Structure formats: C-alpha cells, structure tokens
Amino acid sequence: MEAKLGMSSHTTRQDPTPIEMHVTPRAEHSISRRNISNGALRVLYRLNEAGYQAFLVGGAVRDLLLGGHPKDFDIATNATPEEVRGLFRNCRLIGRRFRLAHVVFGREIVEVATFRGTADDGSGDRHLVDGRLVRDNVYGTIEEDALRRDFTVNALYYDIADFSVRDYIGGMRDLEQHCLRLIGDPDERYREDPVRMLRAARLAAKLDFTIAPETAEPFDRLGPLLGDAPPARLFDESLKLFLSGYGLASFHALQTHRLLEHVFPATARSLKSEHADRFRVLLERTFASTDERVRADKPVTPAFLFAAMLWEPVRAEAEALIANGTDAAVAWASASARIMAEQAERVAIPRRFAGAIEEIWVLQPRFEQRIKKRVFRLLSHPRFRAAYDFLLLRSAESPALTELAEWWTSAQTMDQQALAKAFVPQPPPAEDGSSVEPSPKRRRPRRRRRKGPPASEGSAPAE
Numbered sequence: 001m002e003a004k005l006g007m008s009s010h011t012t013r014q015d016p017t018p019i020e021m022h023v024t025p026r027a028e029h030s031i032s033r034r035n036i037s038n039g040a041l042r043v044l045y046r047l048n049e050a051g052y053q054a055f056l057v058g059g060a061v062r063d064l065l066l067g068g069h070p071k072d073f074d075i076a077t078n079a080t081p082e083e084v085r086g087l088f089r090n091c092r093l094i095g096r097r098f099r100l101a102h103v104v105f106g107r108e109i110v111e112v113a114t115f116r117g118t119a120d121d122g123s124g125d126r127h128l129v130d131g132r133l134v135r136d137n138v139y140g141t142i143e144e145d146a147l148r149r150d151f152t153v154n155a156l157y158y159d160i161a162d163f164s165v166r167d168y169i170g171g172m173r174d175l176e177q178h179c180l181r182l183i184g185d186p187d188e189r190y191r192e193d194p195v196r197m198l199r200a201a202r203l204a205a206k207l208d209f210t211i212a213p214e215t216a217e218p219f220d221r222l223g224p225l226l227g228d229a230p231p232a233r234l235f236d237e238s239l240k241l242f243l244s245g246y247g248l249a250s251f252h253a254l255q256t257h258r259l260l261e262h263v264f265p266a267t268a269r270s271l272k273s274e275h276a277d278r279f280r281v282l283l284e285r286t287f288a289s290t291d292e293r294v295r296a297d298k299p300v301t302p303a304f305l306f307a308a309m310l311w312e313p314v315r316a317e318a319e320a321l322i323a324n325g326t327d328a329a330v331a332w333a334s335a336s337a338r339i340m341a342e343q344a345e346r347v348a349i350p351r352r353f354a355g356a357i358e359e360i361w362v363l364q365p366r367f368e369q370r371i372k373k374r375v376f377r378l379l380s381h382p383r384f385r386a387a388y389d390f391l392l393l394r395s396a397e398s399p400a401l402t403e404l405a406e407w408w409t410s411a412q413t414m415d416q417q418a419l420a421k422a423f424v425p426q427p428p429p430a431e432d433g434s435s436v437e438p439s440p441k442r443r444r445p446r447r448r449r450r451k452g453p454p455a456s457e458g459s460a461p462a463e
C-alpha cells in the first residue's frame with residue numbers, strides 16, 4: 001500500500017516517512033485546551049464519550065504548536081458522517097467530492113471528517129481522472145488519513161483522549177525546522193491536485209517556512225497544470241492567498257516560485273514590462289495596506305485587490321489604444337473588459353466584484369479632469385471612495401499623481417463653497433450658486449437614473 005501512495009523508491013527525496021507513530025505526550029508540547037474553541041472541544045469530547053476516536057487535525061494543530069491562534073478547527077474521527085450526525089442535533093452533512101459533517105454552534109462551524117483511506121476499492125468512492133482526484137470518499141485508518149493530507153506539518157493529530165500529539169510522517173521534526181514538505185511523491189500529489197502548489201506557497205508565506213527542495217522542484221514542470229484547475233477554486237484560493245493577512249508574503253512566494261504566471265498571467269507579464277518597477281510598488285503597497293487592515297479586523301474587499309493586480313495590464317492596454325486614436329472612454333472600457341475576460345479563464349471573479357473592479361479602473365482617468373462640474377459629480381459617485389483609495393495607492397507612480405492625489409484629498413475636506421471657489425474661471429453667479437449647493441445630495445437621483453449596467457458605466461471617462 002505504501003508504494004501505491006507514492007512512497008516508492010523512484011522518488012529522489014530522502015524519504016522521512018516510514019509509517020511509525022511518534023507520540024508527543026501532553027507535558028512535552030504547548031497545546032492548551034484554552035486555545036481550542038468551545039465548539040471544537042464539545043465535538044471532540046462527545047465523539048470520544050460515544051466510543052469513537054477524535055482528533056484535532058490540520059492547520060489548527062500546526063498553528064497551536066507554533067503559538068498561533070487558529071480561527072477554524074478541523075476534527076478527524078473514525079465515526080462515519082452518518083454516525084456523527086447521529087450524535088449532534090446541530091449537524092448537517094455536506095460535500096459530494098469530499099463528504100463532511102458540519103456541526104454548528106451559533107456562528108462557529110466545526111468541520112468533522114471521517115478518516116480517509118488511500119486504497120481504491122473499486123466502488124468509485126475514490127476517483128481519479130487523468131491523475132486528478134475528483135472524488136475522495138473511501139474511509140480508512142488514521143495512518144492512511146495522515147498519508148493523504150498535503151504537508152507533513154498538516155498531518156499532526158491532537159488526541160482528545162490523552163491530550164498527546166500523534167505524528168505519523170515526521171511532521172514534528174519539519175515543524176521544528178520550519179520546513180514545509182509535501183507528503184508522498186511530489187509529482188503524483190501535484191497531479192492529483194495542482195492547487196497544492198499554491199497551498200505550498202501560501203503556507204510557506206504565512207508560516208515563514210522554507211519549502212523543502214523536493215517539494216518545490218516540480219513547480220516549473222507542473223505549474224502549467226494550474227491552468228486546468230477549476231476557476232472557482234482558484235478564486236477561493238486567491239482570497240486565502242491575499243486576504244488572510246499575509247498577502248505581501250504570499251505575493252513574494254508566488255513570484256519566487258514562479259507560480260504567479262499560472263494564476264495571474266497578465267499580472268506576471270506586466271511585472272516584466274517596462275513599467276514593472278512602478279507596478280511592483282503599487283502591488284506591494286496594496287498588499288501591505290490590505291494586510292494591515294486584516295490584522296486590525298477592518299473590512300477588505302476582493303474588488304480592490306483584483307483592481308490592483310490587473311491595473312498595469314489594463315492601463316497599458318488602454319493607453320496603447322488611445323495612442324492609436326481610440327477614444328479614451330472606449331479604450332478604457334474595452335481594455336477593462338478584455339483583461340477581465342482573460343483573467344476569468346483562470347480565476348472566477350464573481351460578478352458583483354467584477355463590476356466594482358471595472359468602475360475603480362474607469363474612474364481613474366476622471367480624477368485628472370478637474371473641471372468644476374465633473375469634480376462634484378465624481379465626488380458623489382457611489383464608487384468614489386474605492387476609486388480614491390486606489391488613486392492614493394497609485395500616487396507613488398509619479399510626482400504629478402502625488403499632487404493629484406493630494407488635491408483630491410483636500411477637495412473632500414473643503415466645504416462646498418470653498419471648493420467651488422477653487423475653480424477658475426467662475427461661470428456667471430446664478431449658475432455658480434446652483435452648482436455649489438446641490439452636490440452631492442441633489443445630484444444623486446440624477447446619477448441613479450443615468451446608471452446603467454456595468455458596460456455603460458465603463459464609458460464613464462468620456463462624460
């Protein structure tokens with residue numbers, strides 16, 4: 001069975017994984033039940049009292065051992081999903097590809113998985129297509145469950161029966177050495193699920209671990225397999241990469257390991273273009289400020305992030321079109337649409353974000369039009385705030401943009417009269433009065449009527 005798991009001799013790694021359990025007793029590790037959520041503890045105890053094995057597993061054990069405070073807690077057990085449901089009233093079964101029990105305590109959801117086996121019993125419960133794992137519902141032993149997890153440090157089990165930590169594949173040693181090591185034969189495991197390459201980069205970034213050489217070695221060869229990963233899954237993984245508080249480190253890891261080009265091809269291309277330096281500055285500023293917001297528990301939006309990731313590709317394309325004589329508004333709208341369509345082939349960005357992203361882009365050239373009527377109109381635009389925040393991030397692009405950003409910063413704090421006076425020359429007094437007073441409140445109804453579907457918003461700069 002071990003050979004089947006890719007532990008066979010054709011692998012080049014020094015295999016640290018004979019299946020021999022190592023137990024770290026309660027007194028010798030730092031996991032305290034105080035740092036485990038009430039919901040997770042209740043599920044663990046209940047399963048155990050009912051005579052089942054129950055372990056905390058995965059990222060929570062890893063992070064607790066490293067002194068972190070995990071937000072979600074995964075549990076592994078030898079009870080089947082149906083048996084788990086029998087024990088908890090507040091339980092529902094989810095997932096087809098990977099069947100799980102969710103036990104719900106108010107806002108907390110505790111995920112309970114039955115040990116996964118590794119053998120294909122021919123029932124179709126474990127199903128590979130072209131080496132890809134599309135269904136994984138064969139139950140097995142804890143040893144087998146450990147082997148089918150992704151990284152050694154993710155395969156540690158905290159046993160609620162005696163509070164010890166079980167290690168079947170050298171996860172403890174790798175944890176101490178800050179090493180992220182894929183379990184099994186790397187080629188086989190990445191072919192089963194190419195997203196594991198992104199998980200490697202993300203976890204190395206989050207934990208500040210080094211990726212073991214044999215774990216990183218296949219990236220260049222197998223990275224293109226990410227092109228076949230489901231775009232919806234890549235969207236979820238992108239959010240984990242960039243909106244979990246380690247976005248800047250994740251971005252650097254994706255670049256170091258040459259994985260960015262498989263998920264964000266246009267971004268990677270622009271990072272090699274003549275404007276690479278200023279684009280890199282924009283991205284680093286975006287990730288750093290997003291990380292800060294996440295850590296301060298402030299809201300963050302994926303729209304802003306994707307707007308930054310694709311900004312230079314869109315800008316370059318719009319400017320090339322304009323240089324060829326295309327009308328500016330048309331150029332911005334068509335560049336936005338094309339870059340979004342290209343990105344959608346890799347990462348499925350939900351519609352509600354796609355519209356916001358395109359608005360942030362097409363509002364950028366409008367900041368340059370400091371004509372009174374347009375200034376008031378832009379200030380009352382529903383997407384003004386996001387577009388202005390984006391302008392601030394861009395302001396390092398050039399001294400002229402820094403000045404422009406400062407102008408818009410003060411435009412917001414000035415009272416309406418003072419702002420109106422800041423424009424020269426002033427139109428006749430009567431008109432003047434009416435254009436000062438009404439914005440932004442009285443303009444809104446008009447804007448609303450004018451607002452059409454995202455495509456028509458896309459032509460905003462020409463107004």
Ligand code: ATP
Binds near residue numbers: 059060149150195196
């Ligand atoms: P974090 O929660 O910090 O993102 P995590 O390791 O907990 O990291 P999850 O996505 O919550 O990541 O997965 C929980 C556990 O499930 C992992 O620790 C790992 O053991 C297992 N796992 C997740 N994804 C895979 C995968 N693609 N292949 C194999 N095992 C996986």
Ligand code: MG
Binds near residue numbers: 058060
């Ligand atoms: Mg987790």
